Amino acid sequence: MMTLAFAMVSPLAADERFDKANAFYSEGSFREAINSYEEILKTGVESPEVYYNLGNAYYRSGSLPQAIINYERALLLAPQNRDVRYNLELAYSQTADKIETVGEFFISRWFALLRSSTDSDKWAVISIVLFVIALVGGFFYFFSRTTAIRKISFFIAVLFVTGAVVTFVFSYDQKQRLINRDRAIVFTPSVTVRSSPDRSGTELFVLHEGTRVTILQTLGEWYEVELNDGNTGWMQTSNVEVI
Numbered sequence: 542m543m544t545l546a547f548a549m550v551s552p553l554a555a556d557e558r559f560d561k562a563n564a565f566y567s568e569g570s571f572r573e574a575i576n577s578y579e580e581i582l583k584t585g586v587e588s589p590e591v592y593y594n595l596g597n598a599y600y601r602s603g604s605l606p607q608a609i610i611n612y613e614r615a616l617l618l619a620p621q622n623r624d625v626r627y628n629l630e631l632a633y634s635q636t637a638d639k640i641e642t643v644g645e646f647f648i649s650r651w652f653a654l655l656r657s658s659t660d661s662d663k664w665a666v667i668s669i670v671l672f673v674i675a676l677v678g679g680f681f682y683f684f685s686r687t688t689a690i691r692k693i694s695f696f697i698a699v700l701f702v703t704g705a706v707v708t709f710v711f712s713y714d715q716k717q718r719l720i721n722r723d724r725a726i727v728f729t730p731s732v733t734v735r736s737s738p739d740r741s742g743t744e745l746f747v748l749h750e751g752t753r754v755t756i757l758q759t760l761g762e763w764y765e766v767e768l769n770d771g772n773t774g775w776m777q778t779s780n781v782e783v784i
Contacts, residue, residue, distance in 0.1 A: 556581075559591070566594065571602040589619035593628075600632060606750045606782075608632050610726045613753070613784045617719055620657040636751035642769040656711045661719070664712035668705045675701035725764070725781040727752045732781075734774035738763035745774040754781065 562577030578595035596611035612629035619625060656664075678698035685691050727748050735742030738760045748754070754766035757773065764781065767773045 563594065566598055566601075569601075571598045574598040575602065587614075587618070589615040589622065589625065592618070593622075593625050596628065596632075600628070605632060605635060606726055606728045609636075609751050609753070610782055610784055613724070613726065617722075617784065619660065620715065621659050633751070633753075637749035638752045640752070640769050643771045656714060661712045661715035664708050664715060668708040668712060671701045671705040671708060675699075675705060722783050723756045725754055725756055725766070725783045727754065727780060728782050729780045732776050734766070734772075734776050736774060738765070738775045742775060746772065748776075753784075756783070 558577065558581050562574050562581065565571075565574035565577055575595060575598045578591050578598065581591050582595075592611045592615035596608045596615060599605075599611060600608035609629065609632045612625055612632060615625045616622070616629060659667075675698045678694045678696075678701060681694035682691050682698055685694060727750050729750060731747055731749050733747050734745045736745055737743075748768075752768075754764075754768060754776075757765040757767055759765075759778070760775075762778050763775050764778055765773060765775050766781075
């Protein structure tokens with residue numbers, strides 16, 4: 542499913558550079574497409590469309606880690622996009638390390654899926670709308686003389702304030718994911734994760750290119766990282782690229 546996403550709806554659709562890169566991709570000139578997409582990114586443009594299509598070009602050229610990191614970056618900007626998520630999962634299925642995710646409570650998983658259903662800006666707008674409705678409910682509660690209306694208004698105010706808080710948290714969390722990027726992709730064919738931030742540390746396990754890690758802390762040229770299964774250790778910063 543390596544199609545060019547967003548091409549019909551993106552504001553980049555009118556950009557000649559984007560059209561040129563897409564043309565290279567359609568012709569099977571993936572290296573030229575990669576260079577063209579990266580030139581767009583170098584100008585300061587950061588969009589899910591460019592990252593997604595760049596990920597596709599890297600995937601088709603056989604560069605799995607580069608494909609994964611660009612899909613991840615596209616997903617950060619467009620968490621609701623199913624094409625990005627599908628291609629990312631497809632790319633991860635072809636990596637050497639099969640790491641089982643530590644079990645999480647189903648409510649936490651449900652909230653994570655709900656949070657990813659749209660981006661930070663849209664959650665912020667939804668939060669504002671819900672809060673305004675809550676204010677209207679509060680107005681009727683305090684100024685209405687009818688008991689039934691006061692009860693309904695109170696219920697509406699509480700319900701929509703709760704919704705406003707939840708959606709604000711979703712918006713904040715999405716924004717923090719964009720600002721504080723603490724995940725990275727292994728870019729070297731294989732790397733030994735050690736028990737301490739030095740080469741004499743005990744060898745704990747080996748990771749291969751394309752594996753995603755979470756960065757817990759930085760010490761000099763070393764990252765302390767955590768895997769999805771909860772295992773932690775230290776690796777040199779040169780072995781990974783931050784998403």
